[in-house]
Amino acid sequence: MAKNKTAETEVKVTDFIHSFVDNDQKKEDSFRLIELMQEWSGFEAKMWGPSIIGFGSYHYKYASGHEGDAPLIAFSPRKAAFSLYVYSAREDNKHLLDNFGxxxxxxxxxxxxKLSDIDISVLEKMCLDSIAYCEEHHECACRN
Structure with missing residues (x-):
C-alpha cells in the first residue's frame, strides 16, 4: 500500500511561514489563523507535508482498505489563496456557507x-463542526 504524502513533519511552522509566504498580509493572516485554530482545536500547529499547517489528528480507514492519519483542521497559505481544510458538506451544516463571505x-x-473576506465566527463553527464529526466517526486525538 502506498504511503500517504501528507504526514506530520518536524518542520517548524514559523520557519515555514517565514520562508514560504512572501506577502505581509498573508503572513499576518497565517499567524492569526494559527492562533484561532489552536484555540478552537486545543492543539498546537504542526506541519503536515511540505505546506499544510494542521491541528490535532485523526485516523481514517476507507472501505478499500486505504488508511492513514490527517489533521483535524488545517490550512495552507498557498500563493493564489489560502486553502482551508475545515469543512465537510453535510445536510445539517450546509447553511454555514450562506454567511461565510x-x-x-x-x-x-x-x-x-484573505481573512477579512470571511466571517471568523462562521469559520469557528466550521472548525468545531469538523472536529466534532471526526471525534464521532474516527479514531481521534481529540478524545484524549
Missing amino acids: KFKITKGCIYIK
Missing part, C-alpha cells in the same frame, strides 16, 4: 484570499 469551494477544501 467571499470564497470558492471544491470537494476537499475552501479557498479564501
Whole structure:
C-alpha cells in the first residue's frame, strides 16, 4: 500500500511561514489563523507535508482498505489563496456557507484570499463542526 504524502513533519511552522509566504498580509493572516485554530482545536500547529499547517489528528480507514492519519483542521497559505481544510458538506451544516463571505469551494477544501473576506465566527463553527464529526466517526486525538 502506498504511503500517504501528507504526514506530520518536524518542520517548524514559523520557519515555514517565514520562508514560504512572501506577502505581509498573508503572513499576518497565517499567524492569526494559527492562533484561532489552536484555540478552537486545543492543539498546537504542526506541519503536515511540505505546506499544510494542521491541528490535532485523526485516523481514517476507507472501505478499500486505504488508511492513514490527517489533521483535524488545517490550512495552507498557498500563493493564489489560502486553502482551508475545515469543512465537510453535510445536510445539517450546509447553511454555514450562506454567511461565510467571499470564497470558492471544491470537494476537499475552501479557498479564501484573505481573512477579512470571511466571517471568523462562521469559520469557528466550521472548525468545531469538523472536529466534532471526526471525534464521532474516527479514531481521534481529540478524545484524549
